[in-house]
Amino acid sequence: AQKITQTQPGMFVQEKEAVTLDCTYDTSDQSYGLFWYKQPSSGEMIFLIYQGSYDEQNATEGRYSLNFQKARKSANLVISASQLGDSAMYFCAMRNNYGQNFVFGPGTRLSVLP
Amino acid sequence: GAGVSQSPRYKVAKRGQDVALRCDPISGHVSLFWYQQALGQGPEFLTYFQNEAQLDKSGLPSDRFFAERPEGSVSTLKIQRTQQEDSAVYLCASSLELGLAGVEQETQYFGPGTRLLVL
Numbered sequence: 299a300q301k302i303t304q305t306q307p308g309m310f311v312q313e314k315e316a317v318t319l320d321c322t323y324d325t326s327d328q329s330y331g332l333f334w335y336k337q338p339s340s341g342e343m344i345f346l347i348y349q350g351s352y353d354e355q356n357a358t359e360g361r362y363s364l365n366f367q368k369a370r371k372s373a374n375l376v377i378s379a380s381q382l383g384d385s386a387m388y389f390c391a392m393r394n395n396y397g398q399n400f401v402f403g404p405g406t407r408l409s410v411l412p
Numbered sequence: 413g414a415g416v417s418q419s420p421r422y423k424v425a426k427r428g429q430d431v432a433l434r435c436d437p438i439s440g441h442v443s444l445f446w447y448q449q450a451l452g453q454g455p456e457f458l459t460y461f462q463n464e465a466q467l468d469k470s471g472l473p474s475d476r477f478f479a480e481r482p483e484g485s486v487s488t489l490k491i492q493r494t495q496q497e498d499s500a501v502y503l504c505a506s507s508l509e510l511g512l513a514g515v516e517q518e519t520q521y522f523g524p525g526t527r528l529l530v531l
Contacts, residue, residue, distance in 0.1 A: 302454075331518050341501060343455070343522035348515040389454050393518060398468065399445055400505075400520060402454030 300325045300394050302403035310409050311380045318365070319375045319406045321390030327351075330392055332373040333400070334364065338386040346388075349373055380410045414438070416523035418504050424529045425494045433489045433526045437506030444487050445520060446479055447503040455503055461487060494530045501525040 301324040311317035323332065334346040349357045349364045357364040365374040377384055387407050391400040417436045425431050437444050443462055447455035448471075457471040463484040472479070476495075481487040491498055505520040 331515070333519065335522075340524065341527070342524045343503065343505070345519055345521060348519060350515070391454075394457070398443065399447075399457035399460055399471070400455070401457075404454050 300327075300330075300392055300401045302390050302392060302401055304390055304403035304406050306406045307404075308407045308409070310411060311377075312411050313382060314379055316376060316378045317380055317408065319377070319388050319390075319408065321373045321375065321403060323371050323373065323390070323392055325371075325392065332364070332366070333391045334362070334373075334375045335389045335391060335402075336384075336386045337389060337405070343389070347375070377408075382410050382412060384408060385410045416504055416506055416521055418502075418523035418526050420526060421524060422527050422529075424531065426531055427496060428493050429530075430490065430492045431494055431528065433491075433502050433504075433528070435487045435489070435504030435523060437485065437487070437504070438521055439485075440508070441506035441521075442509055443507045443520075444481055445505045445507075446487070446489050447505065448473075449501040449503055449525070451500075458489070458502075491528075494528075496530050499528055499530045501527050 303322045330351045332349045336344045347359045347362045349366045356366050361378045363376045387405045389405045390403040394401045419434045445460040446458040449455040459469040459479045461481040476492045478490045503525045505522045507520045509517040
């Protein structure tokens with residue numbers, strides 16, 4: 299079964315600086331998708347970015363980019379020009395190909411300092 | 413269009429009470445998922461539906477948990493004889509399709525969750 303590891307329980311970043319949130323995954327599948335979600339204190343999971351395993355280019359969505367290193371099985375999220383509103387929990391996830399549900403990592407709590 | 417909605421947002425139940433949690437997915441979304449999120453942890457899968465068919469309920473923690481989606485749209489998660497360990501946030505998500513790769517088909521969109529507290 300798939301497994302997601304996020305080794306940073308908490309991260310701090312200064313406003314306007316860039317920050318990288320780590321994610322490594324374990325899968326035996328050749329075709330898979332990786333997702334990042336943001337969960338602010340309100341509780342809703344907000345989809346940020348997707349990377350397909352066959353995508354040759356790293357995914358980008360506005361200030362979010364995904365540093366995808368397939369051989370190392372890592373899919374780190376890079377947030378550029380951090381804003382105070384970026385303070386939240388961030389979850390890395392992938393689809394469980396033995397079922398169809400998402401498998402989530404434990405999350406990283408990001409705090410943006412003014 | 414409207415996103416995924418869930419009700420109630422908050423529920424306080426006495427131990428032993430039955431509760432029902434409702435999820436309205438995005439219109440046209442075939443797949444619907446329920447997750448349980450304990451405090452400070454990532455969501456854990458409970459069950460999912462493709463239209464009205466419940467294709468996987470392997471994540472349901474006990475036979476006190478029951479989910480249905482009778483007409484392929486709204487879903488209800490029911491917990492009978494609630495216990496304190498059932499206290500968690502219950503998240504519902506929907507996606508366009510199952511079994512197809514790609515961001516459009518695979519991305520799951522989540523509701524705001526129902527925060528359940530069992531006393």
